[in-house]
Amino acid sequence: MLSMFLYVCLGAFSGVRGHFSEEKQPQESTIQKPTVVLAIIARNAAHSLPYYLGAIERLDYPKDRISVWAATDHNIDNTTAVLREWLTVMQIYYHNVEWRPMDQPTSYPGEMGPKHWTNGRYEYLMKLKQAALNYAKRQWADYIMGYYRRTAEYFPTKHRHRRGCYPVPMVHSTFLLDLRKEGVKKLAFHPPHPDYSWPFDDIIAFAFSCRVSGVQMYLCNKQRYGYLNVPAKPHQTNEDDRGNFVHLQLEAMIDGPPMYPSKHVFLPPRHPDKMGLDEVYLINLRRRPDRRDRMVRTLYEQDIDVKVMDAVDGGALNSSDIKQLGVDLLPGYYDPFSGRTLTKGEVGCFLSHYNIWKEMVDLQLERAVVFEDDVRFQGNFKKRLLRLMEEIDLVELDWDLIYLGRKQVNPTQEQPVENVRNLVEAGYSYWTLSYVISLQGATKLLNAEPLSKMVPIDEFLPLMYDKHPNEKYKQHFPNRNLQVFSTHPLLVFPCHYAGDPEWVSDTETSTLWDDDSVRTDWRGSHKTLKGSSSSAGLQSPISRDEL
Incomplete structure (x- = not known):
C-alpha cells in the first residue's frame, strides 16, 4: 500500500500584487515557488516503492521548496529499509524531512494477511493521515492530489474518454487539497465526524468530512499524473500484489509514460529463466x-x-x-x-x-x-x-x-x-x-x-x-x-x-x-x-x- 498527499505552502505567487498599489516588483527579483509538504505512507510496498520514489525524484519542482513527511508500519518486507535508504541520500536536497518508521509489530490483531483491512488498520491509517495533515498545516500547506472513486461517470472518466475537472463524491489514495480555503480548516481524517455512521474507512470518512465542511472534491484527468496498482484481495499475499504491480509496469511501457526506479535505491538482481522450456x-x-x-x-x-x-x-x-x-x-x-x-x-x-x-x-x-x-x-x-x-x-x-x-x-x-x-x-x-x-x-x-x-x-x-x-x-x-x-x-x-x-x-x-x-x-x-x-x-x- 502506498499513499501520497501533497500539501503546498504559498508564500507568494508570480503575478500577485504587493501590499500597496505603489509597490513595484523589481524585474530581477523573481517570486519563489510555493513550499510543498509531501506526505508518504507506505506498507509492504518494497516491490513498487523504488519506482514511486523514482517518480518523486523526477518531479519538475525545486526540491528545496519541498518538505517530506514519511511513515511506514506493520511491514513483513523491507519497505522500511528501502524508504530509509532513499531518505538518507535525498534528505539533503529537501527543505525538511520528518521520518516515522515502525518496525514492530508486523501485523494488526485479527489480520488474516498483509492485504486484509481490519478496523484497527483503518483506524491507524486514519491517524497517520491526520498526523500528516496536522504537520502540513503547521508548515502552512495547501494541497492534496486525487484519484476517482466510482460514480455514474466512473468508466468514461477513468479511461479518459471524458477529460476535464469534475466534481466527485470522493477521491482515492492521492489528492491535492487547497488548505487556504476557510472550510478546509475543519477537515479531518481522525477522529471521524460525530455524525459519521458509515463503514470505518479512511476514504469514505474523509469524503464525509469534506461534505459536512462544504468542501467539494474534484477530479482532474486532463493529464496522466501517474498510476495506481490494482489492489490485492484480502486473502492475497505480497507476492500477488507484486504480480499486479509488474503487470502495471508492463502496461505503462505500452501506453506510457514508462516507470523507472529511483537511482538511490538498491534493486536486487533478477534471475530470468526459460520457464522450463528449451x-x-x-x-x-x-x-x-x-x-x-x-x-x-x-x-x-x-x-x-x-x-x-x-x-x-x-x-x-x-x-x-x-x-x-x-x-x-x-x-x-x-x-x-x-x-x-x-x-x-x-x-x-x-x-x-x-x-x-x-x-x-x-x-x-x-x-x-x-x-x-x-x-x-x-x-x-x-x-x-x-x-x-x-x-x-x-x-x-x-x-x-x-x-x-x-x-x-x-x-x-x-x-x-x-x-x-x-x-x-x-x-x-x-x-x-x-x-x-x-x-x-x-x-x-x-x-x-x-x-x-x-x-x-x-x-x-x-x-x-x-x-x-x-x-x-x-x-x-x-x-x-x-x-x-x-x-x-x-x-x-x-x-x-x-x-x-x-x-x-x-x-x-x-x-x-x-x-x-x-x-x-x-x-x-x-x-x-x-x-x-x-x-x-x-x-x-x-x-x-x-x-
Missing part, C-alpha cells in the same frame, strides 16, 4: 529497435530469459530475392478479404517463424515459446503459463502447438480439454502473436514444405490442423495432423489494433510478393481488425474495476 524466442525486425527494447525489458520484468531472432525483413526483399529463397505462391491463393495475393511483409513474417522451426529441429529442442514484438501480456503471465504446462504434462496431452495469442475467426464454442484448465481445441484462427511449439510440431510444419506453396502463416497453421474452410488449399497439404490448442482466455494480446493511432503493420503495409510496384495496406483486409475473442480485458473485471 528456448524463448522473440522475433524482431532490426529496424524496430524500440519494439525490441520494450519486449526485452517486458520479459525481463517477468523474469523470462529471451533469445532475440532477427526477423526476415520482407520490405527489404525484391521479387527476385524471394524467388531465390525458394518461395512460391500456393496456386489459387488470394486474401479472403481484399482479393490480393501475398505481400512481401507476409513472406518475411512466414520466413521468420520458419527459421525458428528449423533451428528447433537442427538443435533438437523439445519445446519453445515464440513471441512477436508487438504484444502485451495478461496479468501473471509466467505463473499462468507454468501452471498450464504442468497440467499438460500431468495428463500427457499429445500436442504440437498451443496458441497463447490469436484472433478466433469464428466466435463459436471450442471444445475444452479435459483435466487441463483454460485450454481448448483451437478452431480457425488468425495471428501468430505467441505460441508454444514442440519439436514434433516444428518437424510436421517443416515436412509440409510450405515455402514452395506459401500462404500467410496464419492461413498455413489452420491448414495444418485441418480447421481451414478452403478445401482447395487443403489438397496441397495431405498430412493435416498438427495437434493445436489454445489458451482460453488468451495470455497474449496485440499492443494495438488496426486503426489505432499507434498501430503499425509491416506485413500489411508492404508490396505484393511478386510485384515491387503494387503497394498494399491494411484497409483491404479484415484480418488485422480486433476480433470479439480478443477484446477480453487483461485483468479480470473484478480486479480491474476495484478502483
